[in-house]
Amino acid sequence: MNASPLSAASGHAVPLRVGVAGLGTVGVGVIEILRNQAALIAARAGRPIEVTAVSARDRSRDRGVDLAGLGWEDDAVALARRDDVDVVVELIGGAEGTALDLARAAFSGGKSFVTANKAMIAAHGPELAAAAEESGLALAFEAAVAGGIPILKALREGLAGNAVGRVYGILNGTCNYILTEMRTTGRDFSDVLAQAQALGYAEADPTFDVDGIDTAHKLAILAALAFGGRPDIDAIHVEGIRHVTIDDIRFAEELGFRIKLLGVARMTGQGLEQRVHPCMVPLSAPIAHVEGVFNAVVAEGDAVGGTMFQGRGAGRGPTASAVVADLIDIARGHAGPAFSVPALALGAPAAAPIDAHVGAFYIRLMVLDQPGVLADVARAFATEQVSLESLIQRGRSEVEAVPVVLTTHATSEAALRRALDTIAALPAVIEPPRMIRIENSL
Numbered sequence: 001m002n003a004s005p006l007s008a009a010s011g012h013a014v015p016l017r018v019g020v021a022g023l024g025t026v027g028v029g030v031i032e033i034l035r036n037q038a039a040l041i042a043a044r045a046g047r048p049i050e051v052t053a054v055s056a057r058d059r060s061r062d063r064g065v066d067l068a069g070l071g072w073e074d075d076a077v078a079l080a081r082r083d084d085v086d087v088v089v090e091l092i093g094g095a096e097g098t099a100l101d102l103a104r105a106a107f108s109g110g111k112s113f114v115t116a117n118k119a120m121i122a123a124h125g126p127e128l129a130a131a132a133e134e135s136g137l138a139l140a141f142e143a144a145v146a147g148g149i150p151i152l153k154a155l156r157e158g159l160a161g162n163a164v165g166r167v168y169g170i171l172n173g174t175c176n177y178i179l180t181e182m183r184t185t186g187r188d189f190s191d192v193l194a195q196a197q198a199l200g201y202a203e204a205d206p207t208f209d210v211d212g213i214d215t216a217h218k219l220a221i222l223a224a225l226a227f228g229g230r231p232d233i234d235a236i237h238v239e240g241i242r243h244v245t246i247d248d249i250r251f252a253e254e255l256g257f258r259i260k261l262l263g264v265a266r267m268t269g270q271g272l273e274q275r276v277h278p279c280m281v282p283l284s285a286p287i288a289h290v291e292g293v294f295n296a297v298v299a300e301g302d303a304v305g306g307t308m309f310q311g312r313g314a315g316r317g318p319t320a321s322a323v324v325a326d327l328i329d330i331a332r333g334h335a336g337p338a339f340s341v342p343a344l345a346l347g348a349p350a351a352a353p354i355d356a357h358v359g360a361f362y363i364r365l366m367v368l369d370q371p372g373v374l375a376d377v378a379r380a381f382a383t384e385q386v387s388l389e390s391l392i393q394r395g396r397s398e399v400e401a402v403p404v405v406l407t408t409h410a411t412s413e414a415a416l417r418r419a420l421d422t423i424a425a426l427p428a429v430i431e432p433p434r435m436i437r438i439e440n441s442l
């Protein structure tokens, strides 16, 4: 257990002593905020919060923060055994390995644990929450979802009186930054990704960002808080943004949409639907205008209706802001359960398959403009009872491919996929059809 906030003998506030593992983008940010705002934080927490020890890979590296006077551990797990550490903050990353060893060691060593590691919480959150709760310790991970936006607190506390029907959002700053820069500058994907990495937004392995995996980790955690189940990454249908082209972005604008990578979790008659994929979002929806590194989360409760939270989802200051808020909760002595119910009460809701999804679709085909092609395409949709809403064809060439863009009315995903299989096999369709789901109900 942490030391009690007030020393009985002196009446002086006892500091909360923090060990930080990982001194990269976020770790350095946490040390900076705790130092730069020490007086304000002590006043709010009722006692000072002080970093006493750190662990990182290279002791000699200049990180722009003064580490003099701090304990140093080459092995991060050793932080969990130090007498001068009450709370361990893990900012290394990775679902397994050192991060997980450190989390387990913290709880067995009687220390609370704060992390920004969504990969680990999505995979092991319930086990770690149970270990914390058994010992009266805190597990907190506000920084893991939507960076600086206090969305986990909002779901756990502010919306606690609501049954949530749907929660969705832009949960990856790197992807939103890439899509925004592609649209506004016309630059290509890899160029913009390198910039997001330089700004400290991207994961150590940026395929986690661009392939939707990071969004899925965050959605699994959000859904767990919103619907009271264990995070279930395997139940999430995941697609990333690699296939989104400048052409798609331009067609979207023309059709009155903007392309966003969304994570959506919704309770349906067939179970909990969880999906991560690029979406065509109507320009009239507020979330269409959340740009750059900004994230947004919309949570819909039965009593409150829709609520939207917006802020920076990645980067040093925003992410460290959330870590420090968790530390202040722990210093105050009211961190609450890690999820919105005790870990042992987390359920396992049935998963609705993606084929059961019903919605409108944007389809882009690259076709040779020969007589009869569009008739064949239209017939494939008609056979599957897929009703078309609009069609755009650009250019004219019987030897070079031209784009044909179609949008559908609401239809079942299973029927749409069968139609696309038929269309992909047409000789005049020379690239795999590209499909982007349209979200009209935002």
Ligand SMILES: NC(=O)c1ccc[n+]([C@@H]2O[C@H](COP(=O)([O-])OP(=O)(O)OC[C@H]3O[C@@H](n4cnc5c(N)ncnc54)[C@H](O)[C@@H]3O)[C@@H](O)[C@H]2O)c1
Binding pocket: 021, 022, 023, 024, 025, 026, 027, 055, 056, 057, 058, 074, 075, 076, 090, 091, 092, 093, 094, 098, 116, 117, 118, 119, 143, 144, 147, 200, 201, 202, 203, 204, 313, 314, 315, 316, 319
């Ligand atoms: N950067 C962001 O915007 C952001 C936002 C939200 C969450 N996160 C999460 O925060 C965590 C840290 O991310 P980051 O961007 O600061 O990463 P980073 O790569 O900048 O920093 C990680 C640090 O950990 C150190 N490290 C690696 N292995 C170690 C070990 N065994 N012992 C001690 N130190 C070790 C590395 O040397 C590095 O300095 C990750 O879980 C990430 O998913 C990052």
Ligand SMILES: N[C@@H](CCO)C(=O)O
Binding pocket: 144, 146, 147, 171, 172, 173, 174, 175, 201, 202, 203, 209, 214, 313, 314, 315
């Ligand atoms: N790589 C993540 C960091 C924040 O979790 C992002 O781009 O959103």
Ligand code: NA
Binding pocket: 142, 143, 144, 145, 146, 147, 148, 149, 150, 151, 152, 322
């Ligand atoms: Na957050």
